[in-house]
Amino acid sequence: MAAMVVAGAVLGGAVLAGCASPADSRTEATDSPTAATASPPAAPKKPPTMAPGPAGRTPVFERRPSGDGAGRSAERVVALTFDADMTADQGSRAASGERFDNPELIALLRRLKVPSTVFMTGRWAEEYPAQAKAIGTDPLFEIANHSYSHYAFSTPCYGLPVVEKAAMTRDVERAFAAFRKAGARNVVPYFRFPGGCYDDATLRALAPAKVTAVQWDVVSGDAFATDADAVADQVLAGVRPGSLVVMHCTRSAAPATEAAVRRIVPELRERGYRFVKVSELMEG
Template sequence: MVDHGPRTGDLVALTFDADMTDAMRYQLRSGAVRSYANLAIIDLLERERVPATFFLTGKWVEEYPGVTRRLAGNPRFELANHTYGHLAFTADCYQLPTIPRQRMAADVARTFDVIAPYGGRQTRYFRFPGLCHDRAALTELAPLGVTVVDGDVISGDPFAKSWRPVVDAVLSRVRPGSVVVLHVTEANAPMTDEALPRILAGLAELGLRPAPLSEVLGARPVG
């Protein structure tokens, strides 16, 4: 389990969670919500040639196959696993329904299977919904050979009402080797696309450079 990479150098990882619960799927399909895929974020990352890592839920991939193909097709983007339906792996985790312990490994394995056909820079990185995990959850996932990634810079972008607190949260905590947790789920994190250009500018002023998660964590660059 890792929170950040080495504190040397100038690299940081921008990671974006793509949540999708059954409740979110219902909101989307009923028309109550317009989108859980913030294309403005992807547009900016592509335009500015910024590397990023996306933690995808299987259900999000199923709702947005075209967007997933777009992410997989960008050599600067890495794909990682955020469970199939964003269920909680511990009790009392942001009011999320809890997945039974005996289903945990199958849920995560299923998500890898959903992502696999899209190709691109796929990883064995995994993030728990809500960052909620305990020894039991880690034990269940151990046979899958995943690297659990939490993050040391929590942006607080879900349900933010302004971009300012998101930017402040990131720039006040970020350091070399940091793993920044953001979201690409537009309706649930509506300010992230406004915060992102300011975060990028702030990182540049601090002399920090976004890189794929594998490089920030010290792995050999992919490709």
């Protein structure tokens, strides 16, 4: 203006610890050769990123390339991404009752088991810290950076206020700090420009943030839309193997998104598509 990791791997220690008495636990820890020689858990896999562009410019990812260059067709995967927009100056509107969140959409993605990437502003995470933590600790999701302020990084850009070039990296870093403060853990080093607006000077200015910029190749048209079928039709017509779809996770600015997703997901699955997060799409 968003890969599944089995949760049981995190909970398993707590479950197993409750199965034995304290004495049994001490014996097992000291006498079992397995306990003495067990390998430490593997380090979490780092999300893929793109190498910097010419002169260190921030790289831009829009979709997975079609095919593999050897005549084989591309895998039918698609990434649904959701922008959780809230600008730095919208606090008074939130205080008056305007909702910039969409918990029903997140609940639907969970019920449908759709891995997704949420591009979140730092201001959104501050307004809804419990939701930011819940999304950012659920292995179904990953949180990416949509700036702190949701101000434009180049102009013109839909009338948004503009971030000065010298402040761009600081704005991005402030958003990452807001995610950490909220308790989100599944955070990836990806960045989406507010409004999708950027230019060459922006890519140079943002280079110190060391992020991969993520755009899209399918525009859902859900921003301010009220016709869910029109949104679904636009997505279904645009998706190709490796596509990256931009949608929104804000009730006030995208009220039809949840209903559109109810159509989009089953219809794409009928076509043989598998849903992935951006980090998996980028691996291909």
